[in-house]
Amino acid sequence: MKLKKMFIIFLTVGLTLCTFISLDPTSIFAATATNAPTVNPLYDTDTKIEGKTEPNSEVNVNFEISNELIATGNSDAKGNFSLAINKLKANTSIYVYAVAPGKSVSSPTKIIVDSLIQGTSTTKGDITFKQDDSKVDPVDPDDPDNPVDPIDPDHPDGPDGPLSINYISNFHFGEQIISAKSETYYAELDELKLKDGSVVKRPNYIQVTDKRGTNGGWRLQVQQGNQFSATTSNGEKELKGAQLTLSNPYVVTNSDNNSEAPTAADKIVLVPGSKGSDGEVIPGAAQDVLVAQKEQGMGTWVEKFGNGAAAEKSISLSVPVSAEKAKDATYTTEMTWILLDTPA
16 A cells, blocks of 8 residues: 655654654655754853754754743754844753754753853942032133132122022112113123133123032022112112013033023012111012922022123113102112022
């Protein structure tokens, strides 16, 4: 009786992988097993498994325990193979099989994943922080990486401490002609001496530093004292209706500060205070200038009023025509800047 072709299944104990080979029954026992593949050492950092077997063979890699297929591919014409795998843990056992054309499946080559780590040791690092209460010098508002010396002899020194106001410009409106109409005057630019000794004009500005290390945020406010007033031979004269406005804020910091910037108020129209019955000045309402929420405003921050040409018209004083103006009298006011250690 003529024998028909049939499928013979070769099984290897402990391996789910089955190789299905279509053979003529007369050649079943003539089939030669593929030589077991040679596999390069495998480490827990490797992402491919390499080795050599017979040319143009199918190569399969399985876990020893679960028999799960890890990778499959083919060797080249010289028998070399390289199969991509995920990194395996050290001491994992795997089997590598090969099936050459016209041959049966090879016996498995067992590989145990090795580790490149041959030992470990533990060390530690530590650091201790101390509070810094030293003074922070004013910086150039147009180049905050560079310190400056203010020229204004009346400029107040800010308080020392971990959260501090380092500098605030005075607002000088200069000498003006008494006008027959309402006028708006603009503060002169601040004058600063650079480290090379040159003197430059810069936008009027405020500088605040937070080196507390708490990242808790802060709030800067301003309030005006009494209205602009002057002492004359006819007594004290007030510039009634005069209004001081701060506008065009730009918030900048030095180049290595990666903290989030505080938020500046777009425009501040100061409210003059008044004098009580005892002659004491009752300041006007405090208004927010800069607010740093939690995780904001660490390090040194500058708010300059105006940038470039706009700085010349960012601090304004509006004086109505109805305000009495004493000849040759200098009208002054005071502003109080309040730095709170909380954004709330």
